[in-house]
Amino acid sequence: MDGNRHPAIMLRDLRKSYRQVVALDGLSLAVPPGSITGLLGPNGSGKTTTVSILSTALRPDSGQALVAGLDVTIHPAEVRRLIGFAGQFAAVDPNLTGRENLRLIGRLSRLPRPLARDRADEALERFGLAGAAGRLVRGYSGGMRRRLDVAAALIHRPAVLFLDEPTTGLDPESRTQLWRLVAELAADGTTVLLTTQYLEEADALADRVVIIDRGQVAGEGRPHELRKRIGSAVVALEFADEHAAARAQRRLGAQFPAARRDGPIVRLASEAGSSAVVGAARALTGADDPVAVRIREPSLDDVFLALTSSAARASQPGDAA
Amino acid sequence: MTTTAAARPGPGRAMIAVTDTIDVASRNLRSMLRMPQALVFALIQPVLFVLLFRYAFGGAIHVPGVPYVDYLIPGIFGQAVAFGALGTAVGLATDLRSGLLERFRTLPMSRSAVLAGRTLADLARSLAVVAVMAGIGFAVGFRVHTSALAFLAGLGLVALFGYALSWGCVSLGLRISDPEAAQAAGVPLMFLLVFASGAFVPIATMPGWLQAVAAHQPLTALVTAVRALVLGGPTAGHVLASVIWSCALLAGFSLLAVGQYQRISR
Numbered sequence: 001m002d003g004n005r006h007p008a009i010m011l012r013d014l015r016k017s018y019r020q021v022v023a024l025d026g027l028s029l030a031v032p033p034g035s036i037t038g039l040l041g042p043n044g045s046g047k048t049t050t051v052s053i054l055s056t057a058l059r060p061d062s063g064q065a066l067v068a069g070l071d072v073t074i075h076p077a078e079v080r081r082l083i084g085f086a087g088q089f090a091a092v093d094p095n096l097t098g099r100e101n102l103r104l105i106g107r108l109s110r111l112p113r114p115l116a117r118d119r120a121d122e123a124l125e126r127f128g129l130a131g132a133a134g135r136l137v138r139g140y141s142g143g144m145r146r147r148l149d150v151a152a153a154l155i156h157r158p159a160v161l162f163l164d165e166p167t168t169g170l171d172p173e174s175r176t177q178l179w180r181l182v183a184e185l186a187a188d189g190t191t192v193l194l195t196t197q198y199l200e201e202a203d204a205l206a207d208r209v210v211i212i213d214r215g216q217v218a219g220e221g222r223p224h225e226l227r228k229r230i231g232s233a234v235v236a237l238e239f240a241d242e243h244a245a246a247r248a249q250r251r252l253g254a255q256f257p258a259a260r261r262d263g264p265i266v267r268l269a270s271e272a273g274s275s276a277v278v279g280a281a282r283a284l285t286g287a288d289d290p291v292a293v294r295i296r297e298p299s300l301d302d303v304f305l306a307l308t309s310s311a312a313r314a315s316q317p318g319d320a321a
Numbered sequence: 322m323t324t325t326a327a328a329r330p331g332p333g334r335a336m337i338a339v340t341d342t343i344d345v346a347s348r349n350l351r352s353m354l355r356m357p358q359a360l361v362f363a364l365i366q367p368v369l370f371v372l373l374f375r376y377a378f379g380g381a382i383h384v385p386g387v388p389y390v391d392y393l394i395p396g397i398f399g400q401a402v403a404f405g406a407l408g409t410a411v412g413l414a415t416d417l418r419s420g421l422l423e424r425f426r427t428l429p430m431s432r433s434a435v436l437a438g439r440t441l442a443d444l445a446r447s448l449a450v451v452a453v454m455a456g457i458g459f460a461v462g463f464r465v466h467t468s469a470l471a472f473l474a475g476l477g478l479v480a481l482f483g484y485a486l487s488w489g490c491v492s493l494g495l496r497i498s499d500p501e502a503a504q505a506a507g508v509p510l511m512f513l514l515v516f517a518s519g520a521f522v523p524i525a526t527m528p529g530w531l532q533a534v535a536a537h538q539p540l541t542a543l544v545t546a547v548r549a550l551v552l553g554g555p556t557a558g559h560v561l562a563s564v565i566w567s568c569a570l571l572a573g574f575s576l577l578a579v580g581q582y583q584r585i586s587r
Contacts, residue, residue, distance in 0.1 A: 080429035091420035095355035
């Protein structure tokens with residue numbers, strides 16, 4: 001495909017509001033072909049709006065969204081031939097069989113009837129649904145529905161696939177199964193953009209992670225790079241009260257400039273949890289002892305707070321920009 | 322600017338619209354047949370109306386010059402397609418909520434096919450219901466006084482009217498987007514349409530203000546035309562009035578519905 005010269009997906013200063021609510025506030029992004037990119041962010045950050053615009057289901061207020069170099073608002077019909085989309089809810093007809101659903105979507109994706117039939121059977125096989133192909137989808141489990149939904153999005157072999165929270169509500173086994181399928185697709189050259197609320201999912205699947213917050217990119221990079229930015233462990237020191245915690249934060253400041261305080265808890269992000277604990281113990285010698293110490297893996301919240309708080313600092317009032 | 326993709330050859334838009342409409346309509350019909358309970362419930366109400374009006378109320382209603390059952394059955398046809406049209410609202414609201422309409426908007430398919438396929442499938446279902454009503458009508462004593470051809474022409478008017486109402490229900494389903502709420506909102510509207518009309522009783526028995534409403538509404542125009550066709554008497558004016566009503570509703574409702582469907586993506 002000659003679209004390989006372009007980034008598979010390109011967003012420039014994309015904006016979208018719903019009445020008073022700003023969903024996208026100047027989002028810019030480029031996704032290279034053949035990659036898996038994870039859009040990571042909390043509810044309401046603009047993830048779904050982004051993929052809805054890219055999949056032509058929604059029009060942006062301003063800015064540009066290109067898929068394989070084609071503007072989604074100018075050439076929606078051409079873009080629809082290139083993309084596959086699986087939304088937040090498994091959009092399949094519960095009163096059709098799995099096979100009938102796939103054939104329908106295949107036909108509506110402009111496959112000739114015999115090809116739609118063959119592709120449906122292939123997809124059922126590949127997604128582990130061959131045994132349930134003739135059963136009504138209303139009898140499927142959540143995981144089976146979701147796999148069928150993704151299979152439907154792929155029936156016409158799109159160059160770019162959008163998945164909106166593909167594993168929300170799935171049991172761990174179905175989730176790993178879906179991850180494996182998505183990884184296989186990318187290995188075949190499909191560009192995948194998926195949204196997720198789970199750092200673990202972005203970690204497991206994505207080559208690149210884009211963190212979005214309030215409709216803007218708050219940070220992006222390879223998952224391990226992002227982790228590096230916040231360290232690989234979070235140490236939470238709990239003190240008797242807020243004052244003790246504030247005093248401790250000041251003493252820790254030299255060694256841990258990014259230490260954050262939240263009430264009586266001070267959080268340190270670090271490369272290694274044990275050295276952070278030892279370092280903190282030294283810095284706090286002769287001051288209040290913490291009442292509890294916990295070491296854990298950085299969560300999405302930690303990455304998120306680290307990136308958004310630095311973004312917030314960069315745009316303090318008085319900043320000329 | 323990339324223009325090569327836009328010039329890609331393929332089947333024309335009209336052809337795509339036709340094949341997609343057929344595919345969507347057959348999906349909807351198949352989906353309906355997989356819920357036989359829903360079909361049975363769709364039949365129970367009109368069947369009850371036939372039996373209640375024929376045997377419970379019918380004795381008290383006097384229509385000059387015609388056996389009441391012959392007067393009743395054209396009204397039943399109108400009632401059946403009016404309530405049947407609500408299926409369109411429920412079906413679309415269901416697809417809107419399940420995300421299926423969103424998926425359709427991301428497919429390289431004809432946009433008009435989504436609504437056309439829905440309304441045509443619902444038309445087919447309504448016609449099946451009307452056929453069952455006709456069978457039951459004949460079983461309880463309904464007789465056509467004119468000809469089979471006139472009877473079929475009457476059914477044609479019923480179908481056109483039902484199709485027009487179905488487009489009105491597209492609008493309802495897209496606006497309310499909750500299947501139960503769409504049903505709840507539609508039922509009172511249909512009750513007004515059916516009972517404030519000449520479907521079951523002669524308008525002349527109503528108080529003056531209600532007569533004014535009932536005499537000038539599309540369901541009355543429909544049942545008057547169908548009665549003229551199956552019972553005899555002057556027909557041309559009544560048939561024309563009903564055709565004009567139905568076409569005007571169809572045009573208005575479909576414009577409204579298509580506009581609403583396009584606005585979903587704004």
